[in-house]
Amino acid sequence: MVRISKILVSRYFLLGVLLQLVAVFAVQAQKAAKKDTTIILLNDITVQVQCSQALNDLYNFKFDKAEENFRSLKRQYRWHPLPYFLMGLIEWWKIMPNTKDTSHDKQFLAYMDSTISIAENLYDNYPEYKIEGAFFLSAAYGFKGRLYSDEERRNWTKAASAGKDALDYLEESKTKQDLSPELLFGDALFNYFSVWVPENYPALKMILWMFPKGDKALGLKQLKEVSYNAFYTRTEAMVWLMRILNSYENDQPRAFDISRYLYETYPDNPFFHRYYARILYSMGRFSVAEPVCLNILTRIDSGQLGYEATSGRYAAFFLGQIYETYKKYEDAKKYYKMCIKFANEINADESGYALYSLIALGEIAEKEGNKAEAKKYFKEVKKKSGRKDEAFKTAKQRLKKLEKGD
Numbered sequence: 001m002v003r004i005s006k007i008l009v010s011r012y013f014l015l016g017v018l019l020q021l022v023a024v025f026a027v028q029a030q031k032a033a034k035k036d037t038t039i040i041l042l043n044d045i046t047v048q049v050q051c052s053q054a055l056n057d058l059y060n061f062k063f064d065k066a067e068e069n070f071r072s073l074k075r076q077y078r079w080h081p082l083p084y085f086l087m088g089l090i091e092w093w094k095i096m097p098n099t100k101d102t103s104h105d106k107q108f109l110a111y112m113d114s115t116i117s118i119a120e121n122l123y124d125n126y127p128e129y130k131i132e133g134a135f136f137l138s139a140a141y142g143f144k145g146r147l148y149s150d151e152e153r154r155n156w157t158k159a160a161s162a163g164k165d166a167l168d169y170l171e172e173s174k175t176k177q178d179l180s181p182e183l184l185f186g187d188a189l190f191n192y193f194s195v196w197v198p199e200n201y202p203a204l205k206m207i208l209w210m211f212p213k214g215d216k217a218l219g220l221k222q223l224k225e226v227s228y229n230a231f232y233t234r235t236e237a238m239v240w241l242m243r244i245l246n247s248y249e250n251d252q253p254r255a256f257d258i259s260r261y262l263y264e265t266y267p268d269n270p271f272f273h274r275y276y277a278r279i280l281y282s283m284g285r286f287s288v289a290e291p292v293c294l295n296i297l298t299r300i301d302s303g304q305l306g307y308e309a310t311s312g313r314y315a316a317f318f319l320g321q322i323y324e325t326y327k328k329y330e331d332a333k334k335y336y337k338m339c340i341k342f343a344n345e346i347n348a349d350e351s352g353y354a355l356y357s358l359i360a361l362g363e364i365a366e367k368e369g370n371k372a373e374a375k376k377y378f379k380e381v382k383k384k385s386g387r388k389d390e391a392f393k394t395a396k397q398r399l400k401k402l403e404k405g406d
Helices: 002-019 022-028 045-059 063-076 081-095 105-125 127-148 156-174 184-200 216-229 234-247 252-265 270-282 286-301 309-325 329-345 352-367 371-384 390-405
Strands: none
Touching (some): 045 063, 063 081, 081 105, 081 127, 270 309, 286 309, 309 329, 371 390
16 A cells, blocks of 8 residues: 555646646736737736736745735736745745645635636637636646645645646646746646656556656756746746756756855745755755755744744755764754654654654763663664664664664
């Protein structure tokens, strides 16, 4: 069952990745007006400016300011899916810092359903708005599919249904729009992940035969072009390019550059903040990572919006590692214990960060000559981890070594 679940997660993750950000094409595409269709709101300079500033506020977690602008837009254009979708994006970014928190799901899904209902009216009854309607239908269904496929929701039936609808509308809109730097974004993600997923999950090859053939190298090239040349879709493209370069393409220096830019541009976005800390830590840039991580914890203590235990778990673990490297063992122990505390708050005490914090505490106790305490930590790791986990194997080896020394 575990293996099947992982395959399903991967399948719907693919659908979500390919489709969730189609929203940006419809919401932000500056050049989207074509010969056979009229996209009134997106071609209106005043609306573009209003949406652009509000989206900047959204990325910087200034949700009240963004919502004020979006509600004003909604009052003016109740007949159009744009304001409803933008209101839904606010709820989406409230979910982003900690996807285990499902308290925003109901409101988010309500806005996506409103978007779908209004976009269907445009699509079915107003030929001049058919393509715009398809954009928003693909966007809303894609976001719904992405949410349903999340590890905390695991509603595979709904994810599959939403993903199929999103893909159908995406394919239709692609046939009638040339790919400007803005609209190239969706094609880039599809080209990359439709190849990457079956490469890394061979069991999905038979499942994905129905998808058009992608081109991973082309997808990466397209994504870079959007990051460099697009205006409205640039930030979303940079987020995905950063993650792909760091996690899949072994190009950490370029990922670091993007991460630093996003952190400096949107300094109040906890997702960007912790990703920047993560890359700094993994690159061994401890002198820079230390104050960045401490700042995350300060913001959590002050109750700043979006800063919570997930970001704290990251920051505390990195600080524990940094201070252990500096041989500041009391500080290291403090932050390892803090990492475990944050992990417990979000029911992630079996995660790698929590387990390796326990291992580190055991190793420090061993160095300090406290074998009893060291054994306690290593036994806790064995209790909370699976037999095939590296953490389990490490703890087992440490215990054997301690027992031999007794």
